[in-house]
Amino acid sequence: MVSYEYILGGVLASLLGSVFFMIITSTFSAKKKVEDFKSDNGFVRMAQNGVFRPEMEEEEKSTDVVIVGAGVAGAALAYTLAKEGRRVHVIERDLSEPDRIVGELLQPGGYLKLIELGLEDCANESIDAQKVFGYALYKDGKDTKLSYPLEQYSSDVAGRSFHNGRFIQRMREKAAILSNVKLEQGSVTTLIEEKGIVKGVIYKNKDGEEMRTYAPLTIVCDGCFSNLRKSLSAPKVESPSCFVGLVLENCDLPHANHGHVILGDPSPILFYPISSTEIRCLVDVPGTKVPSVASGEMANYLKTVVAPQVPPQLYNAFMVAVEKGNIRSMQNKSMAANPVPTPGAILLGDSFNMRHPLTGGGMTVALSDIVLLRDLLRPLRDLNDAPALCNYLESFYTLRKPVSSTINTLAGALYKVFCASPDPARQEMREACFGYLSLGGICSYGPISLLSGLNPRPLHLFLHFFAVAIYGVGRLMLPFPSPQRMWLGFRLILSASGIIFPIIKGEGVRQMFFPATVPAYYRSPPVH
Structure with a gap:
């Protein structure tokens, strides 16, 4: 006869075994679920949104x-x-x-x-790297030098090209x-x-x-x-033009340690040093397509359209660079x-x-x-x-607006003013810009301080831009204001407005001119 103690012991052992088996089974099941949610490199997917997350607390x-x-x-x-x-x-x-x-x-x-x-x-x-002290501006065989206002800075402060x-x-x-x-x-x-x-x-x-x-x-x-x-x-994103790049070797710029901007046709040409023996040439080509380099169209364009506009001191080096064929291009974006x-x-x-x-x-x-x-x-x-x-x-x-909006607006406005145009009003604006900058004094000091990033004040930019337009109108009124000239002057003001106001609108009028009225201007650091 089996004692009841053995029967009771057997029942208890069975219960304990069942509990142990359930614990082991659930542990392995949980581990398998985690493994199923892992990728090859240890990331775990969050069930609520299907995004893989790593065991990343340490990272x-x-x-x-x-x-x-x-x-x-x-x-x-x-x-x-x-x-x-x-x-x-x-x-x-x-x-x-x-x-x-x-x-x-x-x-x-x-x-x-x-x-x-x-x-x-x-x-x-x-x-x-080469120090840069300003720009030389060329138009129709005439040139004017615009130096950075660096008098109040140490001798090391200048532009740099490299x-x-x-x-x-x-x-x-x-x-x-x-x-x-x-x-x-x-x-x-x-x-x-x-x-x-x-x-x-x-x-x-x-x-x-x-x-x-x-x-x-x-x-x-x-x-x-x-x-x-x-x-x-x-x-x-806008793509107004492309730059075609060349490197001129072993030649000297007409104005040492200055960037050179030629107000060419159809658009500007730039020269500036990038080492002690090399000068970068950038030819602006309006639109999103440039002549083919492989077919020789680009070399022909540079020789026939661009070369005649290059300063005589750089002409031979420019032609040599074209003949070498190391011509590259990139799209300009704004x-x-x-x-x-x-x-x-x-x-x-x-x-x-x-x-x-x-x-x-x-x-x-x-x-x-x-x-x-x-x-x-x-x-x-x-x-x-x-x-x-x-x-x-x-x-x-x-x-960030005082600096960024000044430089952005100036870049967009100057590019449009410096490009050639069949519109007589735009032609007059281009002439007026060159003439205004050639006056010297505040007329050159002001704009070049804006361009250099030393005076990031949008209001000063706005005033100088319309001073150029008014100067252009004044030129048209001499020697006497005929009705045709008055109408052209009116169109010049409209053209100037059509150039700068869309750029200002894109930058944000309030943020650009009245940043202190924007609530975000006064945000303080979060307190933890």
Whole structure:
């Protein structure tokens, strides 16, 4: 007869075994579910929205800012934020030295920003950079020299011209030696977004593997061909013309250490030094298409249309450069800043705002934006409150306007004035501009201080622009004001208005002239 103690013991053992079996089964089942939600590189998908997220707490803690792109803006920003103590991860599509035909002239205002960022040694003799002290303007065989107003600055302050790639590589090297900068080659494909907040980026590394990186703040600086700007702005990109680039060797500019602008037909021609032995020539070709280089059409165009307008001192070197055949082109773009504030991300550089490169103001705007952004972020130790940070950084878009709108408006307006036109009113405006700048004094000092980035005041730009128009009308009234001349003067004023007012509208009248009336102007840092 079996004792009841054995029966009771058997029942208890069975119950304990069943409980143990259930625990083991549920543990393995849970582990399998997690594994099912993992991708090959350890990312976990959040069930509520199907987005893959990594086990990323450690990564979020190790990176403060992800920067997409390491051109002028991205490299300078990486160095600047790292010097502020931020941990920065920079992802650049190609870390080899860039070879561009623009981004080679830094105005004095931009050089002052470079000094403020501690990067002035990136544009010195180490890359054979050349000092630039102003411009020489040519029209119909006449020329006038416009010098930068540098009297109140130290002797080192001037414009700088150089090979763009050398400048960028020097800044990348300076950023990369900082222990809190990770500079990686890779192509960013997508922003990682969760519940309207950007958490990081998806990119393919040098080996083609898909990777993800996370940070509280992502700054997109991926240049004029940005594939991410549509996620963070409402861009309206215009392409008014193309630049055709040549390098002239072993020749001297008529005015040493000056940029040269020829008011040619159909549009301007630029010359400026990029090393001690090389001069860059940029020929502006209106429209989006240029003559074919391969068929010889471009060489013929340069010889027959452009060469006769080149100053005699540069003619032979220009023809030699054309014969060598190293002719390159790129499309010029302009795009007013039109951001869509997005928590966790911000745009910077050419991905955010572009202007015609005629005046060489792009790097000045970018470096000025970096100084401003650094100063805005400086009081913040923690960047993790994305909505509060986004609200605070809306002030950035207003505070940047004095510099950016002055340079953008001047670039767009000067390009239209300097281009040849069959319209008699536009022809008179072009003549008036050359004549006004040739007067000297405030008539040349004022505009060149605006162009140089040393006097970023939109109202001064507006007044000088219409002073040119009024000067043009005055010229028409001499020796006596005939009805035909009066009508042409009226049309000149209308033409000037038609040039500048659409640009001002794109920049934003209120932000440009009355920034203190914009509520975002007064945003204070979020308090944690």
